Amino acid sequence: MIELKDISTIYDDFLALDNVNLEIKDGEFVSLVGPSGAGKSTLLGLMTRELTPSKGEILIDGINIADLSHAEVPLLRRKIGTIFQDFKLLSRKNAFENVAFALEVSGAEPEEINEDVPKVLNIVGLADKAKNFPHQLSGGEKQRLAIARALIHRPRILLADEPTGNLDMLNGYDVVKLLMKINEFGTTVILATHNREIVNIVGRRVISMEKGRVVRDQIEQGKYII
């Protein structure tokens, strides 16, 4: 359960988020829509404590994440998987190593890495491309690899910031289908996008944002409406 209470974020003079209140339940699939600059990315950044709000509090499973110590922040980030428009893959590492990296830096044992990485590559359909480097993968495959990396810690929440932004319709559709599959296994998915078709295909809860405010919250069978 994610709760945002009276969240405002101010960058210098710019009001990125203006008194946002939201509640997202476990296992939900939420599409966060709105034009660029509406505050979608800021909202996601707040949940991983990349950013801190100027006002208000964010509770994840009842814990105010502003209270977490430096050492606890990585643990929060392992509970929350994140994927981005630009994939953020390491070009010098192959697919297997890109995913393994996430486990290595959290101190996992090699046995665990050798067991878990092929499994998760299999889930995203890249089992046969484990040795390929990012430049040898298509855009859709890169994003699926990023999803595999985000899933490696078995996160309870998956944040997707414009995951289809660099992809054509077909590849974008594949990625969203994968996100829906992940959601069916019980992971909460928050998808920030301004891709109308994708949102309408998903047809789940849609939260519309504009100028830092939540202007519409369609709980079920939501559509992209501006």
Next chain:
Amino acid sequence: MRKAFKRIFRTGWLNFKRNSYLSFGTTGVMVLVLLLFSGLMVLNYVSGQIVSGLENKVDVSVYFKNDASEDQVLAVKQDLESQSAVARVTYISKEKALADFKAKHAGDALIQQSLAELADNPLQSSLNIKAKDSTQYASIVTFLEGNKFRPVVDKINFYENEAVINRVQSISRGVGNWGLVVTLILAFIAIMVTFNTIRLTIYNQKNEIEIMRLVGGSNWHIKAPYLIEGGLYGIFAAVIAIVVFYPALWFVSSKVGVLIPGISLIGYFVTNVLQFVPLIFALGIALGIISSWIAIRRFLKV
């Protein structure tokens, strides 16, 4: 856990290796600092040797008149020995003084002859006094001047080395202080240079660091490789400094040995190799780690 350490060390090593040119400069500055520090240690040792050599030569001799009895002399000796400033008192009787004198001039026929012609022993009995440290001779002399047996004392010889000792000490202190200032300045520069190198590494690895944070990499996993990198600069600098220092010392040692007899620089630093080498390594590693620590604090957000 072992795997994690391996990863941290490997990453640190790769950072060090890939920075080749920068590493060269960074290590070079550190080598200078360590060599300067070693030079200070040499200076310290040399001046210490000179001062203690001079101090050993200082003593006070009290000569007694011919009519002084042995009891009186021994009473003075006892008085002196009860003084806290006194380290040792040696009694030289008239007979011993004569024997010493004869032995000293055994080859001199004229002196031997003149001695034989004398009916009496012309030499005086004396006490030779060593103080615990060189600053206390003046007070011993004052004590003797006020002693109740002063009338039987002929003269008090105070071989004045104190001025020389003070001079050597003040010169070595002056050189040492300036050396320390230069070493500190250079150490500061070395820290700045290393800091900048690590900063560049951090900048070059922005993406990797961002991803590490993103996937919940522990703070230790993100930061430690940069500390290792800094430590490696220190280790390499220490190795080079030691490789340069010992041959240079060997070269200088024989020249210093000619100037100041009884001093062996190379001997001293070879005997104390187990203290000296770890000290240089510790200093190098500390410099490197302090620099990367500052760079991490300033530029690495986790």
